[in-house]
Amino acid sequence: MTDTTHKPKPSWARRLRSWAMDAALLILIIAGVHFWQTRDMLLGPAPPISPEMPALFAEHLRPPAKGEASLVVFWADWCPICRLELGTLQSLSRAYRLQSIAAHSGTAEQVAAFMAQEEVSFPVWIDESGDMAKAWGVSGYPAAFVIDDQGHIRYRLMGYSTGLGVRIRLWLASF
Numbered sequence: 768m769t770d771t772t773h774k775p776k777p778s779w780a781r782r783l784r785s786w787a788m789d790a791a792l793l794i795l796i797i798a799g800v801h802f803w804q805t806r807d808m809l810l811g812p813a814p815p816i817s818p819e820m821p822a823l824f825a826e827h828l829r830p831p832a833k834g835e836a837s838l839v840v841f842w843a844d845w846c847p848i849c850r851l852e853l854g855t856l857q858s859l860s861r862a863y864r865l866q867s868i869a870a871h872s873g874t875a876e877q878v879a880a881f882m883a884q885e886e887v888s889f890p891v892w893i894d895e896s897g898d899m900a901k902a903w904g905v906s907g908y909p910a911a912f913v914i915d916d917q918g919h920i921r922y923r924l925m926g927y928s929t930g931l932g933v934r935i936r937l938w939l940a941s942f
Contacts, residue, residue: 821893835916844878865889907925909926924936
């Protein structure tokens with residue numbers, strides 16, 4: 768004897784509700800991870816970048832326009848995620864004020880050789896000891912800060928960030 772009873776399929780409303788709950792749970796998990804990763808990073812007024820640090824391509828740093836947000840990025844040459852973002856940083860440096868800090872990446876000569884190998888030329892300050900990264904509360908790389916035109920940190924990012932995501936935050940920080 769075969770069982771001819773069929774389990775009724777869930778209605779579209781029930782499926783949609785289930786998918787919405789799954790999506791909400793995923794968003795909560797991602798937000799929780801983000802807040803955990805950025806918990807020690809600075810908020811409030813952004814500290815100045817030390818003018819005593821060696822710099823490469825500083826001539827490419829343009830002054831901020833009125834109402835324009837800027838981006839400060841901490842990266843390391845040994846970090847695979849940072850290497851993935853180099854092209855994005857190069858692109859962002861053409862459209863926005865970008866200040867990058869190569870932390871724990873060696874001397875200015877070593878960072879210059881790395882940047883030549885990767886064919887990038889955005890402004891970079893050399894933080895051999897990682898002291899500047901510590902001052903900003905950075906505990907991992909890459910780390911980025913979106914700073915408004917008043918010098919206040921508006922957004923903190925840790926790990927891989929898409930160019931679109933960074934551009935949206937820069938745009939929002941301009942208001």
